[in-house]
Amino acid sequence: MERTLSILKPDVTRRNLTGAVNARIESADLRIIAQRRIQLTLEQAQKFYAIHKDRSFFGELCSYMISGPVVVQVLEGENSVERYRKLMGSTNPANADEGTIRRDFAESIEANSVHGSDSSENAVVEISFFFREIDITE
Ligand code: ATP
């Protein structure tokens, strides 16, 4: 069993699609074992996406991530990091495969509905950014 960190981005909460995206996640046999809806501060967004701080889109990405509430989640399943990335689809929804969350829900490369950890190591770091072990219930 492996855990991954998922974020439903502000375009999802704004359009009331939390349940629709969660249905995709659960249909793909990933279990939501922790979940919280929060409003990120700019400082938190910058810290979470620090890996992208030198990219041209960093400022816009952080502003976007604080433009409304997000839902942070821990997903569990076999090979969940890779399986969730596959379910999410390509970063740019124009390139995302049919049936993926981004193909069906994303508004743009920036407002692309979901975040998922890109490695098991990063998942551990990202999960601990938002959750204490006592709040994760398998
Ligand atoms: P995430 O980390 O959110 O799961 P990802 O791993 O598919 O997405 P990254 O390369 O890590 O993509 O980029 C992080 C986020 O930054 C993207 O999800 C998207 O919201 C935004 N982003 C990436 N590239 C661009 C771009 N060229 N222009 C605007 N925003 C971008």
Ligand code: MG
């Ligand atoms: Mg990424």
